[in-house]
Amino acid sequence: xxxxxxxxxxxxxxxxxxxxxxxxxxxxxxxxxxxxxxxxxxxxxxxxxxxxxxxxxxxxxxxxxxxxxxxxxxxxxxxxxxxxxxxxxxxxxxxxxxxx
Numbered sequence: 001x002x003x004x005x006x007x008x009x010x011x012x013x014x015x016x017x018x019x020x021x022x023x024x025x026x027x028x029x030x031x032x033x034x035x036x037x038x039x040x041x042x043x044x045x046x047x048x049x050x051x052x053x054x055x056x057x058x059x060x061x062x063x064x065x066x067x068x069x070x071x072x073x074x075x076x077x078x079x080x081x082x083x084x085x086x087x088x089x090x091x092x093x094x095x096x097x098x099x100x
Contacts, residue, residue, distance in 0.1 A: 024032075062070060
């Protein structure tokens with residue numbers, strides 16, 4: 001199996017060596033870098049717009065939600081996190097004691 005894989009790898013490398021692909025020029029590389037940066041800027045702007053939209057929706061939601069409901073959500077969130085941490089610690093303790 002290893003010999004066959006090694007043979008295929010060598011054949012593939014020889015094929016790459018024989019290929020007549022040209023290396024990109026410096027100008028082409030610079031143009032590619034510019035295009036990539038332009039795309040990254042567009043993506044960053046889109047990300048910021050979506051993040052601001054979601055944040056404003058959340059703030060609007062909290063502003064119109066009664067304070068008691070926000071308090072209940074907070075308690076449920078904290079309680080869920082505490083239960084999760086306790087379960088993880090118990091499972092970790094079971095593993096250390098050899099009870100898997």
